[in-house]
Amino acid sequence: MSSSSDTVSISSPLEDYLETIYLLVQEHGFARVRDIAGARRVKAATVSVALRKLAEGKLVDYQRREYIGLTSKGERAARRILARHRLLTRFFAEILKMPREAAAEQACTLEHALTDEAMDRIVRFFEFLGRCPSVIEAFQRCPVAAGADEPGLSAAASTCASCAVRNDVKLMTLSDVEPGQSVVVTQVASGGALRQRLLDMGMLPDTVVDLERTGLGGDPLWVRCQGARLALRRSEASTILVRRKA
């Protein structure tokens, strides 16, 4: 629940009321008890109780008058809740591809449960996704998004250049290859000097690598690539993503 200094700690039903009042004011310029009751499908008496509580927190301007307005503090709180609601709805609907209505419902539940910090991080992540739509596309193309089962997955997923090695999905690396097999490099995910050395030796995406033999005990590996014989350790080979030769 919110605990930052410029908002008052209010329970989730009250947040919903605040949100409703804000929307009504936005739409009609004012909100009346019966409009609120209608929108939230509760009795007017219930609304009154809630309004009294909100007034105690100086969130609404309520003196048993018919027209209810939000204080500036209340307006800030309402906008915040609404922004969360919209963001989460979009997240469930647009990225996770849930039906709109179910997405809105999930958003309603979740918007109250998240702390400010968690929400802030989600917002930042969302901003990142907005800037980098290829990540969303990659996710939606990936069989993982469609809920594919593990076994058939690895081969298909390994063709995606955006996949990182440390994905939960087990990708095939050069260290999984048996002697005598031939594979195609999809990505060199090693770091620093190793990566540059491999690139310099011609181990680039789409080149064919044959694993010819291994040392005693399976290490190091002896491969052929671009006409050269190379020896590399198993730990190094595990940073090279490959797919089976078509």
Add this chain to the structure above:
Amino acid sequence: MTLTLLESPSVLSAPRARPPRARPLRVALAGNPNCGKTSIFNALTGARQHVANYAGVTVERRAGTCPLLNEPGELIDLPGTYSLNAYSPEERVAEAELLAGPDVVVVVTDSTQLQRHLVLLVQVMQLGANPVLCLNMADEARAAGQTIDVEQMERLLGFPVVETVGHRGEGIDRLVAAIDRAARNPVERHKLVLGEDLDRALDDIARALPPPARPEQGAAWVATRLLVGDQRQTRRVAALDGGEEAVALARLHRTRLEAATGCDIAVFVTERYFGFVDGLLREVRHRPRHVDTRQLTDRIDAVVVHRLAGLPLFALVMFAVFWLTFTVGDYPMGWIDAGIARLGEGLSQLWPEGSDSPLRSLLVDGMVGGVGGVIVFLPNILLLFLGLAFLEDTGYMARAAFLTDRLMHRFGLHGKSFIPLVTGFGCSIPGIMATRTLENERDRLTTMLVLPLMSCGARLPIWMLLIPAFFPPAWRAPTLWMLYGFGIALALLLALTLRRTLLRGDDAPFVMELPPYRQPTLRSVVLKMLTRSQVYLRKAGTTILAISILLWAATTYPKPPSYQVDAQLAKGELALAPEEVEARRAAEDLEHSIAGRLGRALAPVFAPIGFDWKIVTAMIGAFAAKEVFVAQMGIVYSLADGGQGTDSLRALLARDYSPLVGISLMVFLLIAAPCMATIAVTRRESGSWRWALLQLGGLTAIGYLLALVVCQLGRLVI
């Protein structure tokens, strides 16, 4: 990729005015490892070459002169590198040499590996160098059915292209002519097209470079390094006035190119290099669809690196090398020994019989004796280097690293550490020098520092003296084996500790090319052996000479004013043969000398590990060379024949010391204080006294501690 020129004028290909040269011509040889660059270098320079180290790094700098060229000049053989990306010391050295602007850069390639080897040429072109392309090993490529349209290639590249067979000297005359031609007419602009997007980005960055970072040569290279985010270049340029802008621009282009291609920038740039090479080769290379140049190598490898047969075969090969080194080497060693002895005698005769001239002693005992003790090992070293050079040139060395890497890696070492370590059983000096094959600084230092723990040949006489003195016959062989085993175990343990503490860091990439087997030429093997042995000899002539003189002085001066033995003889208390009198006098000399006094002074320090002043004094002398310990013990015990391996010395040792002290002594001598030549070579090979002194101090401390443990625990048990 096409080879047309960019239409817009680009700063990258702006014509350069090269001022007339006032200094001698400078030619650099660049190339991948295993491209036969050294054979080209040898063919060009003959024996007119010398090897040194680059300052601060353990990279060999080979330079020479070529008399065939029109004008005199220096030829530099750059270290073999796959690229100039400055990840290894070799690459940094090569980059720096090329940025310094040699007049001509000969890029040597293996004609059978062109698609990989020409990538370095692309980088050399980016550096704005004035290249000559040398297509080496042209015979192998022709045998595989490949032909290169050299004229077409020259037309497309705009600089000379020459086919050679380096080890047979074929095409060297043409190469020399090409270098002359290139020196006279340097390339004005390179026809290098890496794709419009990349070329535009590089041009843009190059324009933004502040003038000091924009050498007439190499703007494209600096721009590329900034684009791929090379930290050294980025820092260097950012520190310059207006450099921040270029760095920011490079970052912008990087983001843009990565977003546009969906590809990491390093991969993107490397792919473009390979793309250019592919395009070029498509225009100039004709070869049958299926070339199999490697059949013979593969057939050999099927046996040599066989899962089960590989290691035993390797053991056999190593045994053969050692047999050659130490059995065959024994004969010339004997001759040199005799020669040195005769030299000593010859020098002595310049003085009258019985003279005790200090100069005579200095020359005979100090200089001839000290340096001679090291020169004696020259045949061993020559033969060992001959064997190693042969294995290296055939391509077997890389296989050996492949076979042993798994074992060595467990202890934080590298497959290539194995051969230097094994060499250490013969002598630490060639072992330490053999660590040059290790590319990574940390691997090399670790190997170097623990190498003296391999019980060297000079320690064998000590074991031969001590083991029979303290152990019954049945125990002698096992004790010797245990000593060797203990040294190995300690070396591996220490290597592991070093890699986790002082020399911590990620493992260097092991990725290693296994070159095709080639028949080594006598010329190249002998040259390699000689240039490396030169280093050893030079060391013997300088540092080792100096230390020998110091040690001689320490064991000779000051002289006692009179000898007790003379007094006793005068009183008639003793009746001794003349040799015995001499021996007594020598013992008194030593006891009275700095070494003897130091021995006495240090004796309390060594008391906890059971040593008395006699042992300590002998050990001070043994710093010159380990085996001197035996002779020094002989002198201390005033044995007439110097006590060389005699039973009388053993009997005296057994009388004076317990077997426990014997063990403690062997442990200490195995580990502590490697000889002065080892320290001097470590200093040279590591490039700093810091590591040499650490080796000396560290091993001595460990030796002391372990001897202490042996001695104290032993006393509790017994």
